[in-house]
Amino acid sequence: MLSTYDPKKVIVLFGGVEITGFAEDSIINVKPLSDGISSVVGAHGEVVRTLNPDDRHEVTVNLLQSSISNDVLAAVHQRDKRIGDGVLPLVVKDLSGRMTFVDSQAW
Numbered sequence: 001m002l003s004t005y006d007p008k009k010v011i012v013l014f015g016g017v018e019i020t021g022f023a024e025d026s027i028i029n030v031k032p033l034s035d036g037i038s039s040v041v042g043a044h045g046e047v048v049r050t051l052n053p054d055d056r057h058e059v060t061v062n063l064l065q066s067s068i069s070n071d072v073l074a075a076v077h078q079r080d081k082r083i084g085d086g087v088l089p090l091v092v093k094d095l096s097g098r099m100t101f102v103d104s105q106a107w
Contacts, residue, residue: 009095012061014106015076015088021067028092029060030101057103059090080107 007027012019022028034054041047063069080086090106092099 003098004096005098006096011091011093011095013089013091013093014073017069017072019061019063019069019073021064021069023062023064025062027062030057030092032057057101059092059101059106 007022010028012028033056034052036052037049038052039047039049076086076088086107087105088107090101090103092101094100
């Protein structure tokens with residue numbers, strides 16, 4: 001099966017503002033901060049699974065140094081440090097229908 005990934009069909013919205021000016025390679029990476037499920041083996045081989053409710057993710061967006069979105073994100077960060085209101089919704093959407101990541105509380 002052949003698939004095609006077109007970075008021009010990926011949009012990122014943070015706080016309702018479209019992030020633009022992506023770097024050439026590895027533009028967006030979304031990874032969970034926890035494994036979700038871990039296990040421990042006892043001395044006699046008993047296995048206990050632990051379900052981790054931590055559903056946080058780290059989203060890395062690689063931008064060109066000249067991207068205006070750097071200024072937007074820096075301003076949000078500075079304001080968040082001063083006032084604490086930098087928790088905003090985040091949407092990462094592949095318009096080809098392959099992937100969508102949404103979080104109502106991103107910073």
